[in-house]
Each structure stands twice: as structure tokens, then as C-alpha cells.
Amino acid sequence: MRFQQNFKNWTSDNDNIDKFIQDIQLSYHGNAKEALEWIPHDRLYNIKYITKDELGEIYRANWIDGKIGIYAYCEGKKSWDNKNQNWRRQQCNMFVNLKSLNTPNILTLEFVNKIKIEHKFYGITQDPETKNYMMVLNNICKKCNKICNSIHFQHKFIDWTSDNNDIDKFIQDTQLSTHGNIEKALEWVSYDRFHDIKYIAKNEFDNILVYRANWIDGDIISWDSENQNWKRTRCNMIVNLKSLNTPNNLTLEFVKKVYASS
Ligand SMILES: [Zn+2]
Ligand SMILES: [Zn+2]
Structure with missing residues (x-):
């Protein structure tokens, strides 16, 4: 519900990506922290190149808003902040990695689930200059199964x-x-x-x-x-x-x- 009301407030300028993020947001009904978001590029700063892998370039950035809080219930018991009509967030300015999404058509639920094995996957952004779409994510430690x-x-x-x-x-x-x-x-x-x-x-x-x-x-x-x-x-x-x-x-x-x- 909360996500749906917000659909009109953002667009990736790519119908497939919009539809994809919307579907994911609707499917994670009671678990907002597992959904993906459209993250406008100007919410990211200190963007620095790290390296390149088979999928493309990887950057590090700070994310002004931070991820949606842990306790997320659809009708706003915890993560939905009624007063501000927005998601409650954790870890403003947190470090994230940006990974190029060379072919936006690669976005399928299967692909996302594969990414999620080794990463926290927060959302998608677009570099306004190169027009490249990028995943916003974090590595998960294989041993601790979290960001240790x-x-x-x-x-x-x-x-x-x-x-x-x-x-x-x-x-x-x-x-x-x-x-x-x-x-x-x-x-x-x-x-x-x-x-x-x-x-x-x-x-x-x-x-x-x-x-x-x-x-x-x-x-x-x-x-x-x-x-x-x-x-x-x-x-x-x-x-x-x-x-x-x-x-x-x-x-x-x-x-x-x-x-x-x-
Ligand atoms: Zn709902
Ligand atoms: Zn660890």
C-alpha cells in the first residue's frame, strides 16, 4: 500500500525498470526492507570508482537517506512514519556499492534473487551523465551472513x-x-x-x-x-x-x- 501510493512520485525513465521495481514493492507486502527502491542519483554522494568485474564497473558511495528500517509493516506500525508520511530509515549516509547494470533487460526476479545471495540489494539508480543504470547494494559477509x-x-x-x-x-x-x-x-x-x-x-x-x-x-x-x-x-x-x-x-x-x- 505505502509503496503503491508513492508510485506517482518517482520514475526511472524506463518502463521495464519502473514496472519491475513496482512489482517487487507490491510483492514484499509486509517486509519493506526486502523491497527495492528507485534511488535518485542525487541522493548519493562521494561516488568513487573501485574496480571492474564481469558485470561492469563498481563504485563506492554514501547514501543520504539510508535503507528503510528493519521493522517494516505494511500499515505503518513501525517503519512507516505517519507524521512525516514517509519511510523511517536507518543509517543515513551509509556506505553502499554501485554496480553497473549494463543491460536493464537483465532484471528478472531470478536475477535479483541471485544478487541477494551475496548482497543486500537496496535499489536502482541512474547516472545522469552516462545514463547507465546501477544497482545500489552492499556485500554480505559469507561467514557472518551480515554486514560485519x-x-x-x-x-x-x-x-x-x-x-x-x-x-x-x-x-x-x-x-x-x-x-x-x-x-x-x-x-x-x-x-x-x-x-x-x-x-x-x-x-x-x-x-x-x-x-x-x-x-x-x-x-x-x-x-x-x-x-x-x-x-x-x-x-x-x-x-x-x-x-x-x-x-x-x-x-x-x-x-x-x-x-x-x-
Ligand atoms: Zn498493503
Ligand atoms: Zn564477517
């Missing part, structure tokens, strides 16, 4: 680099293996996040230089969905910096050894 810490880390891969592919890959792998256990993740910490850096000693045995420093940001403790960023603790904590003479030392074994001795 690993997925939040993944969204931020394009925001940092060590300028060394091996180190990038190594840090990314530790982040992808965090799931519910955030302490397992390593981060790339840019040098300007440290202050009061002081030389302490040189280890005669392996020539490793040791410094102490204050780390402005501190430890990650959890994902903060309101700010779409990591919540941290112990800002300005004192840490030690040890030189990594040969970045190739960076293996999981090496990291375990460092943990064991600190």
Missing part, C-alpha cells in the same frame, strides 16, 4: 594506501578476517597521525630502531553507524614504532610474534 566489521573495512580500502602493494594486501587481509573480532585487524596509520615521536633505542641484534610516539586516533573498538566511521578509544595513547627494515618480513607469523612479545 570485515565489510566496513572493505568499504574503506580505497581511502588509504601504504604505496606498497604487498603491505596493502597484507593489511587488507587482516581486516577482511576480523568479522566479529576487531582486535585482529591491522591498520595503515599515516605518519602524521603520530606526534611527539622520540627515538628510544636501536636493537643491536637486528638493527631495528625503536621510537615512542603518541597516536592521535587510538584503537578501533567498533563500527559507529551514525558517523559511518570507526569508534575509537584511548586517543593519544603512547605507542612504540619499530622500523620494518624489510617489508617482506610482514607475514602472519611475524605479526603473531610481535603480538606475543608486546
Whole structure:
């Protein structure tokens, strides 16, 4: 019902896509969060290219409105906000991925169900310049069957680099293996996040230089969905910096050894 009343308020400019989204919205009668929406492109910002796969280009973006809330009942008990006559939403500005839909004819219920095995599928948008239609979605962690810490880390891969592919890959792998256990993740910490850096000693045995420093940001403790960023603790904590003479030392074994001795 609620979706139907809104049909006149949006169009994708493609009759097949309109009809397709409408049908899906009508079929998810009591479960609005599983329906697809038409998402106007100007509700997405910070759009950044990530990579390409067999279906086409993939981007990351922030979605101003965020997804329709979890508790969605057709006649508006929870997710329908009577006062504002609109859906109640969660996670404004949430990170999403945009994936090209090269052939809009590909849109069938079967296709959507296939996408939904590995993704949250929120809706469809159109790039006003290229006129390409794109799916708005999120990866689901195969292990946790939800959007866990690993997925939040993944969204931020394009925001940092060590300028060394091996180190990038190594840090990314530790982040992808965090799931519910955030302490397992390593981060790339840019040098300007440290202050009061002081030389302490040189280890005669392996020539490793040791410094102490204050780390402005501190430890990650959890994902903060309101700010779409990591919540941290112990800002300005004192840490030690040890030189990594040969970045190739960076293996999981090496990291375990460092943990064991600190
Ligand atoms: Zn209804
Ligand atoms: Zn997970």
C-alpha cells in the first residue's frame, strides 16, 4: 500500500525498470526492507570508482537517506512514519556499492534473487551523465551472513594506501578476517597521525630502531553507524614504532610474534 501510493512520485525513465521495481514493492507486502527502491542519483554522494568485474564497473558511495528500517509493516506500525508520511530509515549516509547494470533487460526476479545471495540489494539508480543504470547494494559477509566489521573495512580500502602493494594486501587481509573480532585487524596509520615521536633505542641484534610516539586516533573498538566511521578509544595513547627494515618480513607469523612479545 505505502509503496503503491508513492508510485506517482518517482520514475526511472524506463518502463521495464519502473514496472519491475513496482512489482517487487507490491510483492514484499509486509517486509519493506526486502523491497527495492528507485534511488535518485542525487541522493548519493562521494561516488568513487573501485574496480571492474564481469558485470561492469563498481563504485563506492554514501547514501543520504539510508535503507528503510528493519521493522517494516505494511500499515505503518513501525517503519512507516505517519507524521512525516514517509519511510523511517536507518543509517543515513551509509556506505553502499554501485554496480553497473549494463543491460536493464537483465532484471528478472531470478536475477535479483541471485544478487541477494551475496548482497543486500537496496535499489536502482541512474547516472545522469552516462545514463547507465546501477544497482545500489552492499556485500554480505559469507561467514557472518551480515554486514560485519570485515565489510566496513572493505568499504574503506580505497581511502588509504601504504604505496606498497604487498603491505596493502597484507593489511587488507587482516581486516577482511576480523568479522566479529576487531582486535585482529591491522591498520595503515599515516605518519602524521603520530606526534611527539622520540627515538628510544636501536636493537643491536637486528638493527631495528625503536621510537615512542603518541597516536592521535587510538584503537578501533567498533563500527559507529551514525558517523559511518570507526569508534575509537584511548586517543593519544603512547605507542612504540619499530622500523620494518624489510617489508617482506610482514607475514602472519611475524605479526603473531610481535603480538606475543608486546
Ligand atoms: Zn498493503
Ligand atoms: Zn564477517
